[in-house]
Amino acid sequence: MSFDPDRPIKKPEHEVGCDLSLLSVDELQKRITLLEEEIIRLKMACDSKEAGKKAAESLFKASK
Template sequence: MATEDDDRPRKKVTHEIGQDLSLLSVEELTERIALMTSEIERLHAAMTKKRASKDAANSFFKS
């Protein structure tokens, strides 16, 4: 049976660095870890792409 809470839109999970974590449930902490892990992976991918671009440019101009 669905409850009233099921019909409400879920609040988007956000995280602010340094915020108080004492009021968050284990589920909320797990969601935030997943969110931050995916963001770290995205940042690593962007960094890898930028390094490859820079290395290609350096290689081209050294020739």
């Protein structure tokens, strides 16, 4: 991915530790949903990496 200095930088939808006092219940619920979806994405990435690691370990064990 290349950096384009003319492209505006997108502000994150949620920043961990940010002030929540001015957000409505609806905005908080949207952020919860966003974070839950991100947790699922992170878990899927972990599972994928774990599967790759197990496959590599299996391959090396079989070649010994």
